[in-house]
Amino acid sequence: MKALRVSIFFLLCLIGSPEVLANTIRINPGQSIQKAVDRASPGDTLIISEGTYKQFGIVIRKPLTVIGENYPVIDADFKGNILIVATSNLTIQGLKLINTGRSNMDDSAAIKFFDSKDCIVRDNILENTYFGLHFSNSSQLTIINNKISASALREFEVGNGIHLWKCKNSYIGNNEVSGHRDGIYLEFVTNTQAKENKIQKNMRYGLHFMFSHDNSYIRNTFKNNGAGVAVMYTKNVLMKENRFEENWGSSAYGILLKDISDSEVVGNIFLKNTVGIYMEGSSRMEFTNNTFRENGWALKLMASCDQNTFKANNFTQNTFDISTNGSLVLNTLTENYWDKYEGYDLDKNQIGDIGYRPVNLYSVIVEKIPAAVILWRSFMVTLLDRMEKIIPTLTPDEMIDESPKMKPYDFG
Amino acid sequence: MLKLLKYALYDILKSRFAMIYTVFMILVAVSIYQVSDDLSKVSLSLMNIMIMIVPLISAVFATTHFYNNLEFIELMLAQPVKRSHVFLSQLFAVILMLSLSIMIGFGLPMLLWGADTSLITLLAVGVILSAVFAGFAFLASVLTRDKAKAIGISLGLWIYFSLVYDGFVLYLIYSFADYPLEKVTLGLVMLNPVDLGRILMLMQLDISALMGYTGAFFQKFFSSSMGLLIAGGTLALWTLLPNLFAMRVFKKRDF
Numbered sequence: 175m176k177a178l179r180v181s182i183f184f185l186l187c188l189i190g191s192p193e194v195l196a197n198t199i200r201i202n203p204g205q206s207i208q209k210a211v212d213r214a215s216p217g218d219t220l221i222i223s224e225g226t227y228k229q230f231g232i233v234i235r236k237p238l239t240v241i242g243e244n245y246p247v248i249d250a251d252f253k254g255n256i257l258i259v260a261t262s263n264l265t266i267q268g269l270k271l272i273n274t275g276r277s278n279m280d281d282s283a284a285i286k287f288f289d290s291k292d293c294i295v296r297d298n299i300l301e302n303t304y305f306g307l308h309f310s311n312s313s314q315l316t317i318i319n320n321k322i323s324a325s326a327l328r329e330f331e332v333g334n335g336i337h338l339w340k341c342k343n344s345y346i347g348n349n350e351v352s353g354h355r356d357g358i359y360l361e362f363v364t365n366t367q368a369k370e371n372k373i374q375k376n377m378r379y380g381l382h383f384m385f386s387h388d389n390s391y392i393r394n395t396f397k398n399n400g401a402g403v404a405v406m407y408t409k410n411v412l413m414k415e416n417r418f419e420e421n422w423g424s425s426a427y428g429i430l431l432k433d434i435s436d437s438e439v440v441g442n443i444f445l446k447n448t449v450g451i452y453m454e455g456s457s458r459m460e461f462t463n464n465t466f467r468e469n470g471w472a473l474k475l476m477a478s479c480d481q482n483t484f485k486a487n488n489f490t491q492n493t494f495d496i497s498t499n500g501s502l503v504l505n506t507l508t509e510n511y512w513d514k515y516e517g518y519d520l521d522k523n524q525i526g527d528i529g530y531r532p533v534n535l536y537s538v539i540v541e542k543i544p545a546a547v548i549l550w551r552s553f554m555v556t557l558l559d560r561m562e563k564i565i566p567t568l569t570p571d572e573m574i575d576e577s578p579k580m581k582p583y584d585f586g
Numbered sequence: 587m588l589k590l591l592k593y594a595l596y597d598i599l600k601s602r603f604a605m606i607y608t609v610f611m612i613l614v615a616v617s618i619y620q621v622s623d624d625l626s627k628v629s630l631s632l633m634n635i636m637i638m639i640v641p642l643i644s645a646v647f648a649t650t651h652f653y654n655n656l657e658f659i660e661l662m663l664a665q666p667v668k669r670s671h672v673f674l675s676q677l678f679a680v681i682l683m684l685s686l687s688i689m690i691g692f693g694l695p696m697l698l699w700g701a702d703t704s705l706i707t708l709l710a711v712g713v714i715l716s717a718v719f720a721g722f723a724f725l726a727s728v729l730t731r732d733k734a735k736a737i738g739i740s741l742g743l744w745i746y747f748s749l750v751y752d753g754f755v756l757y758l759i760y761s762f763a764d765y766p767l768e769k770v771t772l773g774l775v776m777l778n779p780v781d782l783g784r785i786l787m788l789m790q791l792d793i794s795a796l797m798g799y800t801g802a803f804f805q806k807f808f809s810s811s812m813g814l815l816i817a818g819g820t821l822a823l824w825t826l827l828p829n830l831f832a833m834r835v836f837k838k839r840d841f
Contacts, residue, residue, distance in 0.1 A: 424798050446794050468626070470795030491626055493795035513627070539760075544800035545767040546759050548775060550792065552784055553638055554752035 207248070208232045222246045222269065230274075233258045242268035245299060250274050256284050262291035270299040281333060283308035284322075287315070295320060305333035306354060315344035324353040329377040329400070334359040338366070346371060356382040357399065364388050373397070379404045380421075391416055396428075402447065404430040411437035419445045427452045428469070434459060441585065444469055450492070454478050462486050463585055471497055471537070480504035488582045489513065493550070495532035497541050498570060507532065507575040511582045519580050530578040533569045535562035587671040590662070594679035597655070603647060604683050611691020619699050626791060629704040632692060633787050636712045637780060638748060640688065641719040645740035648680050648723030653733040660841050673836045677724055677829060684716035704790035711783040714821055718779045719744065721828035728835045747780045755781075768803045779824040782817060 196217045201210045203225030210220055211234050219239040223246060230250035234240075234257065247270045250256045254275040257266065266285060275282035283305035287293060290312040298320045300306045306322040309315060317336060326332035335351030337359045338344065346368040351357040357373030360366065360383035371394045373380040380396035381403045383389070390412035396403050402421035405411070411434060418428035428444040431453040441463045444450035450469040451461075454476035464487045466472035472492040473484075477500030484506065489495050490513040509525070517526035536555050540547050549555050562569060598604060618631045652659075655676060662672045689709065696705055719740075726739035755774050759767055775781045788796065789808050796805045807813035 422794065424802060448794055448798055468794055470792065470798065470801075491624075493792040543759055543763045543767075544798060545771050546756065547795065547798070547801050548771050548785065548804055549752055549756055549759075549781075550795075551633070551637075551788060552752045552781065553748050554756060556634075557749075 203227060203246075211236075211238065214238055222248075230254050230256050231258065232256065233260075234264060235259075235261050237261055237263035239265045240267065240269070241265075242270070242298075244268075245270040247272060250282075252276060254280065255282050255286050258286050258288075259290055259293065260288040262293070264290065264292075265294040265296070266298065267294070267296050268298065270301070271303065272301045274303045274305070276304050276331070278333075281305055281308060283333070283337070286310075287312050290315070294318075303333075305337055306335040306351065308333075308337045309341050309344075310339045311341070312338075313342045313344065315341060316347075317345065317349065318347045320349045322349065322351045322354065326353060326355075326377065329355055332377065334382075335373070335376065338363045342366065345369070352376065356380075357396070358382070360384075360386045360389070362386065366390075367392065368394060370394060374399065376400060380418075381405065383408060387411075390414065395419070396421070398422075399426075401425055402427040402429065404432070405434060406432040408433075409435045409437065413437070413439045413442060415441040417443045417445065418447060418450070419443075421447045423448060431456045431459070438462075439464060443467070444472070449474050452476075453482070457481050459483070460485070463583065464488070465585060466490070466492055466495075468492065470494065473532075474498070475505060476500075477502045477504075482506070483508070485509055486579075486583060487511070488585070489532070490582065494534065494537040494540075496573065497537040498533060498573065499541065501570045503570050503572040507573070509577050509579060510575050511579040512575065513582070515578045515580075517578065524580050526578040526580055529574040529576045531563065531566060531569065531574050533573050534559050535568055538568050587668075587675060590667065590671055590675035591678055594655075594675045595682060597658075598651065598679045598683045604687065607643065607647070607684075608687040608691050611687055612694060615692045615695040619695050625700065625702050626704065629702070629708055629787070630791060632705070632708055633784075633791070636688075636708055636715070637784055637787075640684075640712050641715050641748060641780060642741075642744050644684050644716045644719035645723045645744045646737060647684070648720040649727050649733070649736045649740045651680055652676065652724060652727040653736065663841060669837045670833055673724075673833050677720065677832075680720050680724075681717045684720060685713045688712040688716065704787065707786055707790055711786055714825060715779065715783055717825045718821075718828070721825060721832065725828045725832040725835070728832050728839060747778055751778050752781065768800055772804065772807060776816075776820045779821060782821055782824075786817070 198219045198221060199210055199214055200221045201207055202223045207227060207229055214220060216236040222242045224244040226247045226249060228249050228251055231254050245268060248256055249272050252273050252275055256271045256274055271284040274284055284300045284303040285295060285307050287309040292314045294316045295307060296318045300322040303324055307317060322335045324332050332355050334356040335354040336346060340362040342364045344366045348370050350372045352375045354376050355378045357376045357380045358368060363386040366389045369392045374397040376399045378400050380399035384406045386408050388410045392414045395417045397419040399421055421428055426448050428447040428450040433455040435457045437459045439461045443465045446468045448470045450466045450472045452474040455478045457480050459482045461484045466489045469492045471494045472489050473496045475496055475498050477498060482505040485508050487510045489510060495512060512530050512532060515526055515530045517528040519526055535558055614635055618628055622628045622631060659672060692709060722743045723740045726736045730736045775785060795801060808817060
């Protein structure tokens with residue numbers, strides 16, 4: 175019995191020991207954060223008091239919890255990185271990091287992680303940074319509730335908001351990114367989830383990923399970014415309930431899909447983009463329950479795409495529903511709602527009795543000669559379109575939705 | 587002048603045509619509002635009516651009106667009033683009546699079920715097109731002595747501006763596709779009041795599609811104050827020129 179008690183006591187000591195040993199270190203304005211970090215032992219908590227710290231290039235190589243009180247400002251004064259991290263189990267919370275360096279040589283960032291694991295970056299405010307959060311070769315990251323903004327005028331003067339290179343198993347949630355080159359940039363990132371982020375007014379892409387398989391993007395908003403969202407060379411992606419809004423320009427897209435395969439695009443809203451979705455070289459993708467509204471072109475589906483399915487989507491008030499660049503059609507359109515559909519439903523099963531051809535003649539002409547857009551909606555063009563609808567000659571004959579819905583879907 | 591205008595207006599408003607035209611417009615607008623589920627679809631459908639039907643009716647009505655009132659005009663000319671006043675009173679009466687019909691016909695449903703900027707633009711475009719085509723009709727009427735011929739000329743002008751001209755521009759764009767055509771098409775569009783009205787609507791309805799490279803050029807032009815000034819000025823010229831020319835002919839014409 176006594177032996178058991180002793181062993182339980184020791185066990186409790188063992189479990190409790192990190193708690194007992196962990197110290198809390200407070201840093202006040204004027205003190206060096208780097209020195210405090212060096213002094214701390216693994217597992218300690220650093221509390222940074224309110225105030226301004228003109229410091230940069232702070233290296234953290236041990237597991238710590240860094241907490242800012244009332245958003246202390248760490249101002250790098252346009253010199254280099256602010257925090258450089260290579261460790262595991264680190265938490266950074268409640269800091270305001272401003273004015274990083276402006277260099278492409280070292281990709282200056284507010285917080286830069288190398289070879290790290292199990293780190294949490296939350297509730298930080300980043301202003302006027304070159305790169306915001308920069309992660310390489312790391313895993314199990316949690317990046318939540320950060321506000322990241324930059325105010326560069328030109329694309330090459332700024333880096334990405336949240337930049338992950340060769341990372342895995344991470345979560346990016348509830349962040350706001352604006353004014354950077356790319357809002358979220360992922361390259362060789364796998365098994366990662368981006369959820370409920372607000373990405374707007376970035377110079378180039380809201381979201382940009384390449385070679386990043388098995389990721390999901392849920393309920394994010396991508397609004398008013400220079401060229402929308404562009405994703406490439408990836409398979410097994412899930413895009414669900416995102417909003418793609420007001421991406422305007424000659425090469426701006428709600429989403430540009432290049433060589434994406436085996437992916438799902440479900441329940442997204444594409445509103446007022448010049449092009450809702452532009453896709454080329456993409457295969458075996460499923461597009462369901464999406465809403466395309468007030469876009470210039472809802473879809474630009476290049477002939478290099480195959481085995482994609484567009485099922486049960488709403489197409490309303492788009493200037494052109496679909497345009498394509500060839501006569502080859504290897505994709506399926508089915509059970510979508512098209513507001514331009516003029517057929518009838520005699521058997522009252524809510525599905526039109528004759529098919530709908532979403533490619534109209536004039537979108538083919540405008541594709542070839544952009545200046546012709548000026549004649550859109552003139553009587554002449556309407557007549558031409560009517561004739562083409564009856565006897566398709568220029569538009570691909572097989573691009574047809576055989577079962578168009580009579581009423582729009584209610585996606586709530 | 588005012589007195590002449592008053593009598594001309596009385597006369598025209600009492601006619602069956604003004605009633606039928608207004609009721610027709612109301613019916614069209616109401617049915618479109620009932621069928622379409624949202625405003626931009628409404629303005630799209632109303633625009634098609636505005637671009638096609640309104641110029642046609644304006645042209646035909648103004649011509650027939652001129653010939654129907656020819657005896658009254660001749661009687662007035664025998665009185666000590668200025669020829670230009672006689673002419674202008676008839677012209678203004680026609681334009682006022684056509685504009686009123688559009689305002690009431692399309693405006694009432696808008697008041698009832700709501701409108702946005704595109705619908706307000708549409709009303710303005712309708713009024714301007716009515717004035718332009720009434721001008722064309724009066725010009726056709728004073729140039730010929732035969733009613734059928736005058737209606738023929740008015741209809742010809744209508745077909746030319748709403749169909750043939752666009753076909754010609756499209757052919758031109760197609761033939762010279764390899765050249766930068768933005769400025770040329772912009773210039774060509776200025777030569778057609780119907781196109782100008784249509785493009786003012788396009789700016790509201792298809793803004794996303796116009797954000798592409800070429801579209802952005804047009805969009806930039808028509809949303810800049812300079813562009814608006816030029817477009818507005820051109821439309822004003824289109825309203826004034828046929829009318830002024832018709833008045834000159836009218837003043838010298840031997841009835």
